[in-house]
Amino acid sequence: MANNVKERAAVIAQPILDDLDMELVDIEYKKEGQNWVLRVFIDNDEGVGLEECSLVSERLSQKLDEEDPIPGFYYLEVSSPGAERPLKNAKDFEGAVGKNVYVKTYEQVDGKKVFEGLLTAYEGGEVTINIREKTRTKAFQVPERLIATARLSVL
Template identity: 80%
Template structure:
């Protein structure tokens, strides 16, 4: 059910965000305590502030009321992805080249599953990260299919 809600919300949100030159970074729909929360993370090249979140929240509330894609009551939250923005697709990874990232893999690579370093390249579904350990830098590639979690990292 949650996956369908996320897809339906993305379908509704994308035209609104396109009109505002914003992008939908992620959608969460989950139960928190007794309540369901629909959380949207949005971004813009110039950043996201309270005004932008309020504007999108207003427009989304109206559209969600019209289309009613979610049964039952829920709280809508719209926010910026923050400094540790998730990396979900090729566009995200390409935009993160040159930045510090945190990567967690499904399987061990060189004896470990978590990596933090500079994303130096993204090509054909492979990421290359420079990891600084003590005084050396290690460059290695990870196939995108092995990535369990990826986000920007604040070192």
């Protein structure tokens, strides 16, 4: 059910964000304690502040009320992805080249499942991450298809 809610919320949110020249980074729909929370992460080239989040929240809340795609009560939160922005697609990885990342894989790559270091390249569905190991830096090539989660990292 959560995936269906996320997909429907994304379809409703996208025209609002397009109109405001913003990007939909991610959507979460999950139970926290006794409550359901729909969390929408947005961004733009200049960065997102409280004013932008409030504007999107107001418009999105109105549209969600009109279309009523989510059964029951839930809380809506709109925020920026912050310093640890998730990396979900080619555009995200391309934009993160030159930045520190945290990547966890489904299976081992060169004996590791967790990579934290500098993303130096994204080519042909593969990311290259330079990781400092004691006195040297080692480059790891990780196929995108093996990546379980990836995000920007604050080292």
